[in-house]
Amino acid sequence: MINMTQELFEDLISKRRYLHENPELAFEERNTTKHIKEWLKHHDIRILPFDLETGVIAVIKGDHDGPTIALRADIDALPIKEETVVPFKSKHDGIMHACGHDFHTVSILGAAMLLNEQKDKLKGTVRVIFQPAEEIAQGAKKLVEKGALEDVTSIFGMHNKPDLPVGTIGVKSEGLMASVDKFEIKFKGIGGHAGIPHNAIDPIVIASQYVTAVQTIISRRMDLFDNAVVSITSIHGGNTWNVIPDTVTLEGTVRTFQPKARQAIPGLMEKLAASIAEGNEGSVEFIWDEYLPVVNNDSKYENIIRSTINEIGYQPIDAEPSSAGEDFAYYQNYIPGFFVWMGVDGPREWHHPQFDLSEDAIKVASEFFSNLAVNVLNNG
Numbered sequence: 491m492i493n494m495t496q497e498l499f500e501d502l503i504s505k506r507r508y509l510h511e512n513p514e515l516a517f518e519e520r521n522t523t524k525h526i527k528e529w530l531k532h533h534d535i536r537i538l539p540f541d542l543e544t545g546v547i548a549v550i551k552g553d554h555d556g557p558t559i560a561l562r563a564d565i566d567a568l569p570i571k572e573e574t575v576v577p578f579k580s581k582h583d584g585i586m587h588a589c590g591h592d593f594h595t596v597s598i599l600g601a602a603m604l605l606n607e608q609k610d611k612l613k614g615t616v617r618v619i620f621q622p623a624e625e626i627a628q629g630a631k632k633l634v635e636k637g638a639l640e641d642v643t644s645i646f647g648m649h650n651k652p653d654l655p656v657g658t659i660g661v662k663s664e665g666l667m668a669s670v671d672k673f674e675i676k677f678k679g680i681g682g683h684a685g686i687p688h689n690a691i692d693p694i695v696i697a698s699q700y701v702t703a704v705q706t707i708i709s710r711r712m713d714l715f716d717n718a719v720v721s722i723t724s725i726h727g728g729n730t731w732n733v734i735p736d737t738v739t740l741e742g743t744v745r746t747f748q749p750k751a752r753q754a755i756p757g758l759m760e761k762l763a764a765s766i767a768e769g770n771e772g773s774v775e776f777i778w779d780e781y782l783p784v785v786n787n788d789s790k791y792e793n794i795i796r797s798t799i800n801e802i803g804y805q806p807i808d809a810e811p812s813s814a815g816e817d818f819a820y821y822q823n824y825i826p827g828f829f830v831w832m833g834v835d836g837p838r839e840w841h842h843p844q845f846d847l848s849e850d851a852i853k854v855a856s857e858f859f860s861n862l863a864v865n866v867l868n869n870g
């Protein structure tokens with residue numbers, strides 16, 4: 491069993507505070523990348539020569555032969571103005587580690603450091619992935635294109651969970667986080683005088699009908715067991731009070747856990763948009779952007795994850811799924827993987843300007859991932 495020393499724990503806390511004070515947005519994590527590399531080098535952990543502007547991939551090769559597995563952390567921050575009172579508050583105005591990726595980074599770094607001292611226990615290789623740009627759902631995709639998963643047989647990761655106490659780890663096979671897709675719908679009419687609407691085709695009226703009608707796709711067209719959400723999150727059209735505009739643009743997102751629902755919804759939405767537009771003699775342009783699949787945990791790892799948590803003296807609990815998305819799902823498109831919730835006992839939810847977490851969870855997370863890597867490799 492691998493345990494963290496107090497010295498390493500305190501070192502990781504100070505590294506986390508440094509990252510928290512110096513957050514960087516997606517694909518701009520240059521200083522973060524530079525520091526991760528320095529920290530790895532300082533501990534003689536080999537950095538793999540991937541051609542990345544931001545993000546780092548390192549490797550720990552065990553003394554015994556075996557497969558390669560990966561541990562993944564995300565490293566980016568958000569465009570949020572921090573409102574906490576911590577002494578290591580963000581120095582970058584309007585940018586904040588409000589999703590706790592600073593915690594993920596140092597926890598996986600800690601796991602790498604622990605594993606690097608236990609190479610004699612490792613029957614295989616651990617690739618450690620510090621991924622950029624999770625918040626815009628682009629980082630995992632980019633790393634996969636660069637070959638980050640080549641030779642990797644399975645991948646493990648986590649998200650902090652503020653509503654769970656430190657020392658608990660949420661575990662659930664199959665769907666843990668929802669799929670994320672984005673849409674843009676442009677209703678086109680004919681602009682005109684607000685006092686003479688019969689000579690115009692009013693796209694505001696068309697869009698309004700659609701905003702309410704689209705919810706019937708969830709309430710009337712989906713199986714009760716196919717949980718899904720459609721949210722329209724922006725409406726833009728018109729710029730003054732006495733002119734009917736010619737276009738209204740809607741944007742929003744669809745979340746679901748079932749591939750069947752994910753496949754059906756865009757077609758139903760487009761058809762409804764076209765028919766409402768046509769019924770009003772307008773037209774529509776429907777743009778669907780596939781973002782992320784479901785975070786789909788491979789059940790074959792559930793037992794080893796639960797037993798590892800017990801073995802190191804922490805508490806496995808049944809994870810509640812979240813309808814937020816995670817680009818960890820993208821790796822699971824290619825190889826089996828498992829994503830867990832790490833209890834951090836925080837006062838606020840993700841992306842809140844007062845988001846914070848208990849740093850005690852760093853020790854839990856580093857010990858969990860280092861021990862899990864050893865156990866997974868030992869079990870072939």
Ligand SMILES: [Zn+2]
Pocket residue numbers: 588589625840841
């Ligand atoms: Zn986030």
Ligand SMILES: [Zn+2]
Pocket residue numbers: 589590591624649
């Ligand atoms: Zn996050």
